[in-house]
Structure formats: C-alpha cells, structure tokens
Amino acid sequence: MQHQKFKIQNTSPRQLAFVALRDVHKGSYADVALDRVLQKANLSAPDRRLMTELVYGCTRRLRTLDTLIDQLGKKKSHEQPKDLRTILHLGLYQLRYQARIPASAAVNTTVQLAKENGFAGLTGFVNGMLRNYIRCAETSIDPLRLPENPIARLGIVHSFPDWIIQVWIDQFGVAETEKLCIWMNQTPAIDLRVNPLRTSTPEVETVFQAAGFSCQRFPDLPQALRLLDNPGPIQNLPGFCEGWWSVQDSSAQLVSHFLDPQPGEVIIDACAAPGGKTTHIAELMQDLGTIWACEYTPSRLRKLQENIQRLNLNSIKICIGDSRNLPQFINSADRVLLDAPCSGLGTLHRHADARWRQTPETVQELSTLQKELISHTSTFVKNGGVLVYATCTLHPTENEAVIESFLAENANWQIEPLSINSPFFAYSTPQGWLKVLPHQHGMDGFFMARLRKTNHSG
Numbered sequence: 001m002q003h004q005k006f007k008i009q010n011t012s013p014r015q016l017a018f019v020a021l022r023d024v025h026k027g028s029y030a031d032v033a034l035d036r037v038l039q040k041a042n043l044s045a046p047d048r049r050l051m052t053e054l055v056y057g058c059t060r061r062l063r064t065l066d067t068l069i070d071q072l073g074k075k076k077s078h079e080q081p082k083d084l085r086t087i088l089h090l091g092l093y094q095l096r097y098q099a100r101i102p103a104s105a106a107v108n109t110t111v112q113l114a115k116e117n118g119f120a121g122l123t124g125f126v127n128g129m130l131r132n133y134i135r136c137a138e139t140s141i142d143p144l145r146l147p148e149n150p151i152a153r154l155g156i157v158h159s160f161p162d163w164i165i166q167v168w169i170d171q172f173g174v175a176e177t178e179k180l181c182i183w184m185n186q187t188p189a190i191d192l193r194v195n196p197l198r199t200s201t202p203e204v205e206t207v208f209q210a211a212g213f214s215c216q217r218f219p220d221l222p223q224a225l226r227l228l229d230n231p232g233p234i235q236n237l238p239g240f241c242e243g244w245w246s247v248q249d250s251s252a253q254l255v256s257h258f259l260d261p262q263p264g265e266v267i268i269d270a271c272a273a274p275g276g277k278t279t280h281i282a283e284l285m286q287d288l289g290t291i292w293a294c295e296y297t298p299s300r301l302r303k304l305q306e307n308i309q310r311l312n313l314n315s316i317k318i319c320i321g322d323s324r325n326l327p328q329f330i331n332s333a334d335r336v337l338l339d340a341p342c343s344g345l346g347t348l349h350r351h352a353d354a355r356w357r358q359t360p361e362t363v364q365e366l367s368t369l370q371k372e373l374i375s376h377t378s379t380f381v382k383n384g385g386v387l388v389y390a391t392c393t394l395h396p397t398e399n400e401a402v403i404e405s406f407l408a409e410n411a412n413w414q415i416e417p418l419s420i421n422s423p424f425f426a427y428s429t430p431q432g433w434l435k436v437l438p439h440q441h442g443m444d445g446f447f448m449a450r451l452r453k454t455n456h457s458g
Contacts, residue, residue, distance in 0.1 A: 346445020
C-alpha cells in the first residue's frame with residue numbers, strides 16, 4: 001500500500017495526516033487509518049494531537065472544505081486530483097478551524113505538502129487558493145458563501161449530508177438542529193464508569209487528581225466520571241489494569257440503570273459486543289445472577305472477554321448466535337436488554353466518518369433488523385418481565401417507529417414510563433420513552449424505551 005513507501009519516523013504530523021486521510025478517502029475508517037499511521041510514527045505528544053485533530057477535523061468538515069474548494073477554485077473539488085483535494089482540505093481546515101496555527105504556517109506547510117507529494121507544478125495554485133481564502137477572511141467577509149435554504153445552509157456550514165439535517169429539523173426545528181450540529185463537531189469527551197465491586201467513585205476521583213487529571217461527576221449517574229483533560233493512552237491511566245473503571249459514555253451508562261437489573265436475576269443482553277453495558281449490568285447486580293451476553297459476530301467478543309477478566313466478573317456467560325433465533329431462551333429472562341444495531345446518529349462526534357457512511361437506505365435496512373430483533377427477543381422475557389430497547393441514534397424510523405410498530409402487534413406489552421421521582425425523569429417524554437439530546441444534556445444521543453410483558457393479550 002502507498003502509505004508504506006516513506007520513512008514514517010522522520011515525517012511531519014501534516015504529512016502523516018495526509019497519508020491517513022488518503023486512506024480514509026479510499027474507504028478506510030478514520031480511526032483505523034489514524035491508528036495505523038500513529039503506530040508506525042514516532043511523534044511527540046503535541047504532534048500526535050495535531051495529527052489526530054487534522055485527520056478527524058478534515059473528515060468531519062469534508063462538505064464544508066469541498067464547498068470552499070468549489071467556490072475558491074476554477075475546478076470543482078470532485079474534479080481535482082484526489083490527493084491534491086486532500087492537501088487543499090488540510091490547508092483550508094487549518095485556516096478556518098485552527099486559530100492557534102498562524103495563517104503563514106498553514107499556507108507554507110500545505111505548499112510543502114504539495115511539493116513533496118507529486119504536485120510540485122501546482123504549488124502556485126495551492127498557494128493562490130489559500131491566500132485568496134485569507135484575503136476574504138481579512139475583509140470580514142466569510143469566504144464560505146451559503147444558500148438561503150436552511151437544510152443546505154446548515155449542511156454546508158456544519159458539514160452534514162442534507163438528509164441528516166432534514167431528519168433533525170423535522171424533529172427539533174432549525175434552531176435546535178443548529179445547536180445539535182455544533183455539538184456534534186466538538187471533540188468528544190471521555191467518560192469513565194467506576195466499578196463499585198473493586199473501588200468507589202470518590203477513590204478513583206482522588207487517585208486521578210493525584211495523578212494530575214481533573215474529573216467531573218454526574219449527579220444522576222453514581223459511577224460516571226468525565227475526564228476534563230486529554231489523558232493520552234487510556235490503558236496507562238491509574239486503575240485500568242486493576243479493573244477499577246471502564247470507558248463508557250455517561251448516556252450509555254444510563255441504559256443499564258434504566259434496565260434496573262437486580263441481584264440473582266437472569267438477564268439477556270441480546271446484542272452484547274463490545275460489552276460495555278453487559279459488564280455494567282453485572283456491576284449493578286453485584287455480580288450475582290446470570291447474564292447471557294449474546295453476539296452474532298464471534299470476533300467482536302474479544303473485547304468483552306478482555307473486560308470480563310479485567311473487571312473480575314463471574315456472572316456473565318457468552319452465547320454466540322443471532323438473537324433473532326435463539327429458542328433456548330424463550331420465557332427464561334427476568335429482563336432483556338436490546339441495545340440494537342443502529343445508524344449511530346447520536347454519536348457522530350465520536351465517529352468522524354459515520355455521517356458520510358450512513359444513508360437513508362442503510363437506515364431502512366437497520367429499521368427492518370431492529371423490528372425483527374425486538375419481535376424475537378421479546379419472547380425471551382418471562383411474564384411480568386421487562387425489555388429495554390435502546391439505540392444511540394436520533395432517527396425516529398429506528399426509535400419511535402420501532403416501538404410503535406411492536407406495541408401495535410403485541411397487545412400483551414406496554415410502555416412503562418418513569419415515575420416523576422426517578423433521577424432520570426429529565427430525559428423522559430410524554431410518550432413514556434427516554435431521549436438524551438446531546439446539545440441539551442451534554443452526552444451522546446440515545447433513545448430508550450422500557451416495555452413490560454403483561455399476562456393478558458387484550
């Protein structure tokens with residue numbers, strides 16, 4: 001592959017970002033492409049941060065950067081040579097979004113990139129486009145010209161496909177959608193979930209502060225801590241090897257609390273990998289009872305098995321299979337968690353390229369799968385038992401529509417709304433399900449519904 005042709009340890013963070021972005025534009029996942037290059041590079045901590053920012057930033061802001069090329073150049077972005085387009089993205093991203101990088105440094109390093117990567121004859125063009133951008137910006141006129149249409153305007157300025165903007169405007173209106181877009185373009189926070197079987201939240205907080213890392217607690221989530229600094233490699237932090245904590249977003253922690261598992265129960269986690277919620281359920285049950293972690297793809301279970309060992313948990317059993325067809329579990333569980341595969345529109349800040357990978361067609365396919373999964377996994381629940389359906393998306397086709405369709409076909413199930421005294425009542429809706437909205441609640445977007453199986457069918 002092309003990215004192996006140069007001596008990686010002698011290369012600048014911008015050249016490395018270019019190599020990783022070239023892989024992304026060929027179809028690699030952004031985190032995989034970044035990691036592949038970082039593992040071979042010998043970069044200082046500031047250079048690693050710069051490279052990471054450039055790769056994720058250029059991936060997120062793809063549509064905005066392409067629009068700038070369209071407006072500043074004679075040729076449209078898609079008509080430029082692919083590698084030159086990537087180099088222009090890097091220059092324009094620094095000028096537009098990296099205020100701490102001097103404009104002259106952004107221009108000079110981008111011209112150098114063009115020279116070193118086969119575009120020596122086009123350095124004048126690169127220099128001219130970037131200086132044209134700076135001239136416009138200095139006259140206080142935004143070089144990015146925007147259309148009147150609110151969907152296209154938000155899509156271009158915040159760099160999302162129009163269809164996602166449309167889905168959000170239909171639910172939240174234009175002003176709230178803009179706030180959501182801004183939030184989704186921020187660097188994601190890292191949240192930890194403290195393991196109460198090994199330690200306590202105050203203890204972990206004290207150990208982290210002593211090591212120079214500041215944390216923030218969540219009043220409604222007793223195990224959650226948010227890191228306020230960039231900690232570097234997670235496994236180097238105090239308490240990782242001892243199983244004191246796991247990495248898990250605070251809203252994902254909310255799901256297992258909402259399930260409310262009790263010691264001694266039989267719980268089925270129908271789509272378990274990579275196992276964040278499975279291990280959380282075990283912690284909430286004091287590791288007493290049986291949790292069946294079901295997963296269709298065996299390769300995805302490695303992470304779960306590592307975490308079970310690290311956290312020293314004994315109540316989790318693994319079942320490899322498709323939760324749409326596991327007859328051995330019928331009427332066996334007190335509670336079932338269906339954390340369904342979804343489009344992830346609530347976590348787009350964590351997955352820089354996800355906004356470009358999902359389409360209205362993939363959402364429809366996922367919705368079909370979600371309906372099949374809830375139909376089958378509901379048969380695992382004993383009479384009087386509970387099923388929690390959860391997704392990390394903000395798309396009604398995958399959320400409200402799945403629950404409404406299931407309830408319409410299953411008269412012996414009903415929504416169980418939260419009591420007004422619940423610590424999680426702030427997330428509840430008039431329909432009885434929970435919605436976590438990132439720009440309002442400061443964590444990943446989630447949808448959750450708790451359903452109870454009744455004895456009657458009418």
